[in-house]
Amino acid sequence: MTNDKLLIIRHQSQLREVAEVEPLSVLSTEESRLSRSEVILDMREFQQDIEGGHWRTSSVFLRKKAAQLREQADRTGATRLLHFGIAEVPHLIALGAYLEDARPIEVFDYDRLRNTWSWPSEGATLQMTVDNKPNELMSAGGAAVLRVEVTYAIADGDVEAMVGRDVLCDVRVRPADGITLKPGLVQSKQDIEAVRLAVRDALGSIVQFRPGTRLIHLFVSAPVSVCVAVGQELRIRNNPPIQTYRFRSVANEHSYKEAIRLSADDDRSADRPLTEEEALQAGELRATIGSALEDVKAIASAKADYAAAGPRWYETMLMDTDLVAVAPFPDLPPINAHVKSDDAVSPEPRRIEYEFSKEPPRQWKLSDQLVLALFRASGCNEERMQALSRLFFFHEYLHDWQDLTKYTAEDVGSFFNCLERIDYMADAYALLHQLDFAVQRDPDGLSTDQAKRLFLLDQVGLMISSFWAFEALPPQYEWQERRVRRYMNWYWRRVQIREAPDLKTAFVLLGREPKIEIAGLERTLERARVNIVLNKKRINDNLEIGLVLEDGRFERRGTSTALPLEQLMEAFAAHDQAAIDLFFNKLYEEMKGTGGALPS
Numbered sequence: 001m002t003n004d005k006l007l008i009i010r011h012q013s014q015l016r017e018v019a020e021v022e023p024l025s026v027l028s029t030e031e032s033r034l035s036r037s038e039v040i041l042d043m044r045e046f047q048q049d050i051e052g053g054h055w056r057t058s059s060v061f062l063r064k065k066a067a068q069l070r071e072q073a074d075r076t077g078a079t080r081l082l083h084f085g086i087a088e089v090p091h092l093i094a095l096g097a098y099l100e101d102a103r104p105i106e107v108f109d110y111d112r113l114r115n116t117w118s119w120p121s122e123g124a125t126l127q128m129t130v131d132n133k134p135n136e137l138m139s140a141g142g143a144a145v146l147r148v149e150v151t152y153a154i155a156d157g158d159v160e161a162m163v164g165r166d167v168l169c170d171v172r173v174r175p176a177d178g179i180t181l182k183p184g185l186v187q188s189k190q191d192i193e194a195v196r197l198a199v200r201d202a203l204g205s206i207v208q209f210r211p212g213t214r215l216i217h218l219f220v221s222a223p224v225s226v227c228v229a230v231g232q233e234l235r236i237r238n239n240p241p242i243q244t245y246r247f248r249s250v251a252n253e254h255s256y257k258e259a260i261r262l263s264a265d266d267d268r269s270a271d272r273p274l275t276e277e278e279a280l281q282a283g284e285l286r287a288t289i290g291s292a293l294e295d296v297k298a299i300a301s302a303k304a305d306y307a308a309a310g311p312r313w314y315e316t317m318l319m320d321t322d323l324v325a326v327a328p329f330p331d332l333p334p335i336n337a338h339v340k341s342d343d344a345v346s347p348e349p350r351r352i353e354y355e356f357s358k359e360p361p362r363q364w365k366l367s368d369q370l371v372l373a374l375f376r377a378s379g380c381n382e383e384r385m386q387a388l389s390r391l392f393f394f395h396e397y398l399h400d401w402q403d404l405t406k407y408t409a410e411d412v413g414s415f416f417n418c419l420e421r422i423d424y425m426a427d428a429y430a431l432l433h434q435l436d437f438a439v440q441r442d443p444d445g446l447s448t449d450q451a452k453r454l455f456l457l458d459q460v461g462l463m464i465s466s467f468w469a470f471e472a473l474p475p476q477y478e479w480q481e482r483r484v485r486r487y488m489n490w491y492w493r494r495v496q497i498r499e500a501p502d503l504k505t506a507f508v509l510l511g512r513e514p515k516i517e518i519a520g521l522e523r524t525l526e527r528a529r530v531n532i533v534l535n536k537k538r539i540n541d542n543l544e545i546g547l548v549l550e551d552g553r554f555e556r557r558g559t560s561t562a563l564p565l566e567q568l569m570e571a572f573a574a575h576d577q578a579a580i581d582l583f584f585n586k587l588y589e590e591m592k593g594t595g596g597a598l599p600s
Helices: 044-051 056-076 089-099 156-163 189-209 224-233 276-309 322-326 368-377 382-401 416-441 449-469 481-499 503-510 565-574 577-592
Strands: 005-012 035-042 080-085 106-108 128-131 142-149 170-175 213-221 242-247 256-262 354-357 363-366 478-480 516-519 521-526 529-537 544-548 554-558
Touching: 005 056, 035 056, 044 056, 056 089, 056 256, 080 224, 089 213, 089 224, 089 242, 089 256, 106 224, 128 189, 142 156, 142 189, 156 213, 156 256, 170 189, 189 213, 189 224, 213 224, 276 363, 276 368, 276 382, 276 416, 322 503, 354 382, 363 368, 368 382, 368 449, 382 416, 382 449, 416 449, 416 481, 416 503, 449 481, 449 503, 478 481, 481 503, 481 516, 481 529, 481 577, 516 565, 529 565, 565 577
Parallel strands: 005 035, 005 080, 080 106, 142 170, 142 213, 213 242
Antiparallel strands: 128 170, 242 256, 354 363, 478 529, 516 544, 521 529, 544 554
């Protein structure tokens, strides 16, 4: 013990705060002399998120904190990690899963009766058993259930309400016969190991005898120490995804709610380091994005000659008078008002996403992940990537004018109606500038209204592809509601532009923000952002789609064979773009009979 170094973790949450002196009270005299450092794991800021049913932000935070804990332990030479705290069960499971079992961690339970973190016993007091463990091979695919019961029993009805009856197995880890479930049942470190070994046995049987398991539903009623140990046993890099649950007894609601989903894909986000080859490719592709910015600057420079006359932004475009007659969003500024001749793309990658820095030199700073996402969205075609990059710049320059910048964007998602409006304006603004650029570059090829309309149709498709490039990998069941509406707006507009009889009708459509949405899905809150869960309907509710027709009437349709809304939501979750296209084609056919599918 004399060579040990301690790393003390104080886990703060809305359930309990741990004072600095509390961990010291359980250290022996010899341990108190050891070198030690401390990490505060503060989850209190996520209380509003989890009360609203949103867990992703806190899950990402925990994954990063676990990585920092491993790094700090390595850097300081800590040989023992000591955890003190009370937190949400899903958070504790996730912490254990992200720390992994290769990193031992000593977790202390708080004893309310004795008002101490010390263990009541120094020896084993608990025996565990595993019920319903599969022992015959079944290759069918599906979901499995694992219950870990130490404090309270997990009712069959509660499990069935969440996962239904059709499961591959329902394995139960519980105390051996004769031992009563109760708080404080775990009395020592040896008792934690007894539960750990039983969970390991249960998981091993599921993986071995139910190889078609695609998801394990994990229900845990246990103290902090056991929750962390269970998480460490999950081995999420090698096992099926794990769905955790939070328990709260609330009148007229299910006791359990879905919480963090743990899987090997947790590292699929932009935080994943790029390979050397990917970083090299991103560096080379910056030249393509730079060329797109030069195109935008050339367009802006050409418009500068019109500034003295003060025309509307669309009046400077080399198209016929139809666009002027439609007058889309007339108060938006001309492109030359916010593009400067010295604007450039920074050769250095930004760590995440992008920003437009106006401090000299004015530079667009883009992450390598963003560059590669644009390339993928363009079908790995550099010419299409250049076109998509122009759309990006047209859109983002307008956002800069709209005062949606890195300085004002914090929690902007809370203003979802405002954001939906300005996003649509920026999209339409970008599309019309893209058409203007194409007409200037190829006046003969785009000399007819039909050619211009088909070009717009193609660019809407390219823009939608860019939306998908920035989504997490499927299946993706929880979305910001405004993002789903943005997709639906443009899928609906695309089929309308395709069916439009002339270019002027397409211009009219672009100049109006669509109103289309899905009702009946379960909602969660993330820092006041509204999220929808695509595979969860509200209790006693049905899915419906509503839209405002072009003549101003409201149309509302329930799910049906012609309009299978459950299939549409599954297509969004699976990123099945062809299925979404098919749905909106069907929707157009349904709406065509109303007389309001297109402007009159």
